[in-house]
Amino acid sequence: MQSVKAFAPATVANVSCGFDILGFAIDAMGDEVEIRLRQGKGLKVVSIEGDEGRLPYEVEKNTCAVAIQAMLDEMGQEVGMDIFLKKGLPLGSGMGSSAASAVAALVAANYLLGEPFEKKNLLPFAIAAEKAACGAGHADNVAPSLLGGFVLIRDYHPLDVIKLHVPDGLHCTLLHPHFELKTSDSRSVLRDNVSLKHSTIQSGNVAGLIAGLFQEDFELIGRSLRDVIAEPYRATLIPGFYEVKEAVKAAGALGMGISGSGPTLFTLSKGAEVSESIIKAAQEVYDSIGLGVDTYHSAINIQGAYVLEST
Known part of the structure; x- marks a missing residue:
């Protein structure tokens, strides 16, 4: 093989109550990365499509290159590789844009090298790329984009990642309003300390959400999609947040929250047929405040990242 192309899906992080510890992958969209072997040593970012010229080509700043370099460093190898990135995710959207790029690059490069790492063992290299992208x-x-489904990050020291059960029929609708919200701005409004009361409420909701997934109890999932730690502060940065939340729940959504650091909002529902009503209800709110919105609906992606083709 001289060339491998891979796809990595978009993701929803935090999932309301699971701040920095929960995420899931969706089928609707994602990034593609092609990796080509070449003579010599070192990585080179050759082309980037779909980023409006905003992403860096420097290997020490580009998440695709950072992820692959971390893998090669672990292997103790120097390999010549050209990187071709095709963005399917908008930047600063809260849909795991940088994560999808890094994960797709890793899956492609790993396959090209004969799969020296099991899929799950690529995760530390993807985390290294996320740190380069956003400082944390x-x-x-990256975990749900790589592995698919719902994922719990129980701990980082050592890294302990658990895939959770996904009920049949659980569906996601994404609402991406037409403005960008930087992760740094979204994190800047958070408080350094959490009250005992809020910690207890949040813990109960995390436990309830996980129990709801395993028991396939959609009502419990909906009741547990409540965030008392980050959402109250981040919602102030997203126009129409509470109006949209009220409208989509009336339209049949189990619940709604902020995807990652925003501004994209996610809803969960039982079955795909509810999505049309959710989208219509949200669109009416955004029209009333004069803000455009892109909408996507998708089943939960169980597969995660995968190889598209190799030559």
Whole structure:
């Protein structure tokens, strides 16, 4: 093989109550990365499509290159590789854009080298890329993008990642309003300390959400999609947040929350047929405040990242 192309899906991180510890992958969209072997040593980012010229080509700043380099460093190898990135995710959207790029690059490069690492063992290299992208090596986007499904990051020292059960029929609708919210801005509004009361409420909701997934109890899942730690502060940065939340729940959504650091909002529902009503209800709110919105609906992606083709 001289070339491998891979796909990594978009993700929803935090999932309301699971701040920095929960995430899931969706089928609707993602990034593609092609890796080509070449003579010599070192990585080179050759082309980037779909980023409006905003992403860096420097290997020490580009998440695809950072992830692959971390893998090669672990192997103790120097390999010549050209990187071709095709963005399917908008930047600063809260849909795991940087994570999908890094994960797709890793899956392609690993396959090209004969799969020296099992899929799950690529995760530390993806985390290294996330740290380069946003200054914090969180796994709640890269883990579900890589592994698929719902993922719990129980601990980082050592890294302990658990795939959770996904009920049949659980569906996600994404609402991406037409403005960008930087992760740094979204984190800047958070409080350093959490009250005992809020910690107890949040813990109960995390436990309830996980129990709801395993028991396939959609009502319990909906009751547990409540965030008392991050959402009250981040919602102030997203126009129409509470109006949209009220509208989509009336339209049949189990619950709604902020995807990652925003501004994208996610809803969960039982079955795909509810999505049309959710989208219509949300669209009416955004129209009333004069803000455009892109909408996507998808089943939960169970597969995670995968190889598209090799030559």
